[in-house]
Amino acid sequence: MTETGASGKLVHPQRRFGDYIENALPKVVLGPTLLCALIFVYGFILWTGWLSFTDSRLLPRYELAGFVQYVSLFQNERWWTALGNLAIFGGLFIGVCLVTGLLLAILLDQRIRAEGFLRAIYLYPMALSFIVTGTAWRWILNPGLGLQNLVRQLGFESFTFDWIVTPGMSIYTVVIAGAWQSTGFVMALFLAGLRGVDDAIIKAAQVDGASSTRIYTSIIIPSLRPVFFSSLIILSHIAIKSFDLVMALTGGGPGFSSDLPATFMYTFAFNRNQIGLGAASAMIMLMTVVAILVPLMYAETRRGHHGR
């Protein structure tokens, strides 16, 4: 200890240079990442924003053309279908995942034998890609040889379940497959939340003679608010970004009846050579994310400051 201090005084000028390096080093290490974020996140958002105000088609052009792309975007029937589908898919997907996830977590929290095993079963779909999930469900839901055929073989001759090939219904199959994949995750979040609830409060309520239903509805579930918030944030994020699942399950079809904004953007920007329109739809997606997530996160952090 004293030796280093002494030698430090001896080589004073070098030490100062060393200090300088030492001070700069953390910034140098963090630098590349920050530069990447600055260019590839923020810069690219501006770039896409600029493109959305041009009339770029096959190749990007940079002369500004005003709001033409946004006007034609919102005159595009397919875009409205995609937005409507996002509302249907987002609402149902989030609702089903939250309700089923909470239910499974509460059931698993009843001192269940083989809890770990069951948990692993509910959660494994999360390890699969949406492409694999979509491929599997596409086979299960196909009317010819899948579920419909199975139920008919069981004796219900007139059973019909052909949503996946029915315009207006195919978006609901995306909900089925999406919820299958993501519910386990929500379950895991809720289960962690349940394990964190203060036992003393529950014991006190039991002593007061409160029924277990009452304990759940008025003590435990309200205390899971933070988990609801983070699940909501994650699920809405998944819903808005949903692309792979639709591509694998329905391909956006029949026709474009199960399109989502993400598949719309891909189709127009990369298959139909409508770069300007694709950029405009991407910007609307970004704004949707901001419009939904910012209030949610704001509410969560505010509650974090005052609540606990």
Place this chain on the structure above:
Amino acid sequence: MADGHHTQTAGSHRVGRIVIYALLVVFALYYLMPLFVMVTTSLKTLDDIRTGNLISLPREISFDAWIKAWSSACSGVSCNGLKGNFINSVSFVLPAVAISTLIGAFNGYVLTMWRFRGSDVLFTLLLIGCFIPFQVVLLPMAQTLGYLGIANSIPGLIFVHVVYGLAFTTLFFRNFYVTVPPDLTKAARIDGAGFFTIFWRIILPLSPAIIVVSVIWQFTQIWNDFLFGVVFSSGERQPITVALNNLVNTSTGVKEYNVDMAAAIIAGLPTLFVYIVAGKYFLRGLTAGAVKG
């Protein structure tokens, strides 16, 4: 009287337990059903598929569909199976996971042990990268990869996945290192240990668990990615997810569901394997990401 009351509650308690277990088992069967269907379908012959049904077992087990999916199924114009795409995926996923985890570890170290004025703001700016819908960067990135001469290449995919994975890996390590007592590094600093010495001698030995979490998270994300793969690569260079989707959508005469299912399992096997081997860490990654959203 008291006895009768007692048996009644014990009875209703037992009924309650049975209902709980029944519900849990029904849900478990529902979650397992697609996996069961995938595996049995992949082992059937096409005849077996046509005459049987979704949940019937294969009359005789046949691996033909697996062999075809691996080496000769058609996806798009080429008919070489998924073999090449599987190798593609391995060859960009592994470097991308390693690089993004390493940089993330250093970032997390700086953001907790070597904080400087403004470093918290920079961290927040970085975090926002987790939330943007990637559609908003696709067009510029396609141009940029072209300028850099790495369009439609393995290095191009590594680059993209590292760039957009950094926010997550940094978040993991930063949130983990925040819990390390600062005295640990302060003492070392007074002893004259430098930036890299402290990292190497003190921080890294504390980190195996969080490294595993980060590696599993990144591996799952990048292996399962479809969006970057489908936009930034084509033909022979495509990752396995894209090739699987093409294979399923390639219609040459008869639809071979058994080959589709074998291909889907092949594409899902690496991440499923990781989940089975290291499920605990898998869950920790998911929830660690969830803490901050």
